[in-house]
Amino acid sequence: xxxxxxxxxxxALTSTVFVSCKKDKDPDPVVTPEDQLGYExxxxxxxxxxxxxxxxxxxxxxxxxxxxxxxxxxPGAIIKVAKGKNALVVTRGAKIVASGTAENPIxxxxxxxxxxYGDWGGIVILGKATTNASFNQKPGxxxxxxxxxxxxxxxxxxxxxxxxxxxxxxxxRIEYGGYAFQPDKELNSLTLGAVGSGTQIDYVQCxxxxxxxxxxxxxxxxxxxxxxxxxxxDDFDCDNGYRGTVQFAIAVRDANKxxxxxxxGFEQDNDASGSTTTPITAPVFANVTLIGPxxxxxxxxxxxxxxxxxxRRNTRTSIFNSILMGYPTGILVDGSKAAQNLIDGQMELKxxxxxxxxxxxxxxGTTSMGFxxxxxxxxxxxxxxxxxxTADAGLTxxxxxxxxxxxxxxSGSIATSGAVTVGKGSVTSVNYRGAVGAGDTWxxxxxxx
Numbered sequence: 001x002x003x004x005x006x007x008x009x010x011x012a013l014t015s016t017v018f019v020s021c022k023k024d025k026d027p028d029p030v031v032t033p034e035d036q037l038g039y040e041x042x043x044x045x046x047x048x049x050x051x052x053x054x055x056x057x058x059x060x061x062x063x064x065x066x067x068x069x070x071x072x073x074x075p076g077a078i079i080k081v082a083k084g085k086n087a088l089v090v091t092r093g094a095k096i097v098a099s100g101t102a103e104n105p106i107x108x109x110x111x112x113x114x115x116x117y118g119d120w121g122g123i124v125i126l127g128k129a130t131t132n133a134s135f136n137q138k139p140g141x142x143x144x145x146x147x148x149x150x151x152x153x154x155x156x157x158x159x160x161x162x163x164x165x166x167x168x169x170x171x172x173r174i175e176y177g178g179y180a181f182q183p184d185k186e187l188n189s190l191t192l193g194a195v196g197s198g199t200q201i202d203y204v205q206c207x208x209x210x211x212x213x214x215x216x217x218x219x220x221x222x223x224x225x226x227x228x229x230x231x232x233x234d235d236f237d238c239d240n241g242y243r244g245t246v247q248f249a250i251a252v253r254d255a256n257k258x259x260x261x262x263x264x265g266f267e268q269d270n271d272a273s274g275s276t277t278t279p280i281t282a283p284v285f286a287n288v289t290l291i292g293p294x295x296x297x298x299x300x301x302x303x304x305x306x307x308x309x310x311x312r313r314n315t316r317t318s319i320f321n322s323i324l325m326g327y328p329t330g331i332l333v334d335g336s337k338a339a340q341n342l343i344d345g346q347m348e349l350k351x352x353x354x355x356x357x358x359x360x361x362x363x364x365g366t367t368s369m370g371f372x373x374x375x376x377x378x379x380x381x382x383x384x385x386x387x388x389x390t391a392d393a394g395l396t397x398x399x400x401x402x403x404x405x406x407x408x409x410x411s412g413s414i415a416t417s418g419a420v421t422v423g424k425g426s427v428t429s430v431n432y433r434g435a436v437g438a439g440d441t442w443x444x445x446x447x448x449x
Contacts, residue, residue, distance in 0.1 A: 041079070041088075045069050051077045053104070058111060062121070063088050064154045070095040070167065076104035080111035085147065085179050087121025087187055090166060091154045092128050100171030102203075105446040110176040117232055117257075118210025121187040122177030124148055127166045128159030129196040131218025132241040132270070132277040139277075142217060142240060144193045147181035157193030162220045164196025171203045171446045178210030178232070186211035189231065195221040197244065205229060205447050211259070212267075213251070216242040216283070222426055224248050225442050229449065233259040234267040235290065238317060241270070241279035245425035247286045250407055250435045250443060253326075255293035258304035265290040265324065266309040266317065274313030274337055282316035282346070284425030289407050289435040292326030294356065295390055295399045307332045308357065312364075316341045320427070321351040321419040323434040325390045325398070330357040331373070334364045339371045350382045351420035353433055356390030383420050395434070405449045407436050 035052050041059040046067045051057055053074035059081040065071045071090070073079075077100075079088075088108070090096045100106040110119035124144060133142025141158040149155025169190075177189040189206035190213070197220040205227040206213040213228030215237040222244045228235035228251040235251035251265055270281045290308055293301040308324040311317055312334035324330055331349065333339050341347040354360050354377075361373045377384050387393065394413025397406040409415040415433045422429070430437060 045071050048072070050074065051079070053077060056080060058082065059086055059088065061086055062148070064091055065089065065094040065096060066091045066154060068093050070097060073098040073106050075100045075106065075171070078107045078109070080109055081120035082111050083119045085121055085181060087124055087148065087179065089124045089148055089154060090126060092126050092157065092159065095165070095167035096125065096169065097167045098170070098172050099168050100446070102171055102446045105171040105173055107173045108175065108177070109173070115176045117176060117208050118178045118180055118186070119176040121146065121179040122189045122191060122209065123174055124187065124191040124193070125166050125195050125199070126155070126157040126193040127195040127199065127219055128161045128164040129194040129219040130160060130162055130241065130279055131158040131194045132279055133158060133218060142193060144191060144217065145185050146179070146187035146191070147185060148187070158218060159194065162196055163198045165198030166195050168200045169204050170200060173205045173207065173448060175207045176209070177206070180210060188212040188215045190214050192219060192221055193217045194219040197221060201226070203442070203446060206231065207448065212237040215239070216244065218242055218279070220244050222246070227443065227447060228252070230254040230257065232257055232263065233261060234264045236265065236285070237267045238281050238283050238315070239269045239271060241281055243279060243282050245284045245286070245427060246288070247427055248435045248442065249285070249288045251288070251290045252405070253291065253293040253305070255299055255301045258302035260304055262306040263304055264307045264310045265292065265327065266311070266319070268309070268311050268315040268317040269313035270315050271313065274335060276314060280314065280316050282318070284318050284320070284422070284427065285322065286320045286422055286425065286427045287430065287433070287435050288319065288322035290322065290324045291398045291407070294326040294328070296356070310334060311338050311347070314338060314341070316346045318348040318424065319352065320348065320422045321430070321433045323353045323355070323393050323395070323415055325355040325393055328358040329362050330354045330360040331377070332362045332364065333366065333373055336366055336369055339363065339366045339369055342376065343371070349377060350384065351418060351433055352384045353387065353393050353415060354384065355387040355393045360386045383418055385414060385418070402449055407434065407443070408440065409434065409436070409438060
């Protein structure tokens with residue numbers, strides 16, 4: 001009997017040890033999900049696909065998202081694009097849902113060891129909103145520039161749905177885009193063709209682009225918290241009936257880099273001929289900080305820099321509560337149609353700080369009208385201020401490099417107040433001028449300067 005008891009005791013002891021060891025065992029490691037389609041984008045996306053968080057993908061072709069498919073990109077995904085005419089094109093009816101976070105932005109960049117302007121073609125989103133463009137004698141439909149279109153019509157944009165939804169771009173960086181397909185036929189960092197107001201574009205930075213940072217051809221999409229950083233051509237280019245609202249936007253230039261076509265902060269046209277074809281280009285820009293190349297009188301800049309704002313060809317673009325600084329010319333109203341739009345109140349320029357320009361305002365083609373832009377801009381009700389020096393804007397470090405860059409208004413800056421009430425567009429009401437208020441940090445963390 002004693003032997004049996006001893007044996008039972010031993011079994012009990014070993015069972016206890018076994019259970020204890022199993023309980024204390026390290027948990028199974030988390031298995032990172034894998035992309036069964038691989039980590040390369042080289043063919044059209046015709047069914048829903050997801051690019052995984054934390055993974056690096058390589059794009060080696062012109063990739064079209066089409067047939068109503070949705071491309072979802074998770075936070076922290078990186079897409080490195082091979083040099084050449086390689087772009088991501090979201091066609092009409094398809095969607096991109098690239099929703100990063102401030103801590104884990106989504107990055108599209110060059111795959112070159114030493115990246116440079118225009119290594120690849122950027123992102124093109126095409127929607128079904130209205131436009132005044134025409135293609136093959138069909139009004140209301142346009143062919144996006146840059147050699148994107150093909151025999152299937154994957155480069156066409158436009159329709160009748162101003163509320164069209166092409167998806168989401170949020171906390172996204174687009175670097176080294178803007179491939180030159182042909183002279184004056186370049187792709188941009190971000191090209192939006194007739195994109196509708198159902199689309200969300202918020203917290204997007206376009207850096208080192210060969211052509212424009214943001215170009216909108218028709219459509220009604222609204223953009224917020226966007227940054228154009230050291231691009232070559234224009235920062236914000238609007239054509240063919242674009243009518244959205246852009247608020248909280250920063251643009252920064254490299255004094256030594258400009259485009260042969262003439263580099264501007266804003267370049268605004270109704271269409272190439274300045275016609276009266278509707279819908280008329282009439283975006284609303286509010287709270288923009290446009291930092292031109294010329295910090296002060298001693299700064300040498302590239303000869304092809306032109307104007308902070310070139311308003312021409314019958315545009316009705318309005319700019320409110322913004323800071324424009326450091327260009328050879330501040331605002332150029334070009335042509336009698338654009339001038340008449342300003343006279344009629346269809347274009348408004350109010351609550352502006354225009355600082356450190358070689359020439360603050362200029363006109364072209366308006367002599368016979370007796371149009372005086374300075375007189376209008378200095379109307380007390382418009383609350384504009386023209387200053388001789390960029391320093392007069394009172395920004396903390398507008399010309400700081402890298403981590404020292406800071407567009408926040410310093411204590412006592414004229415930018416901390418003086419905002420006008422904006423009576424058009426989808427504008428958030430604030431009391432300051434420029435993209436950043438005192439204490440704002442929206443431009444930090446997810447960005448790269």
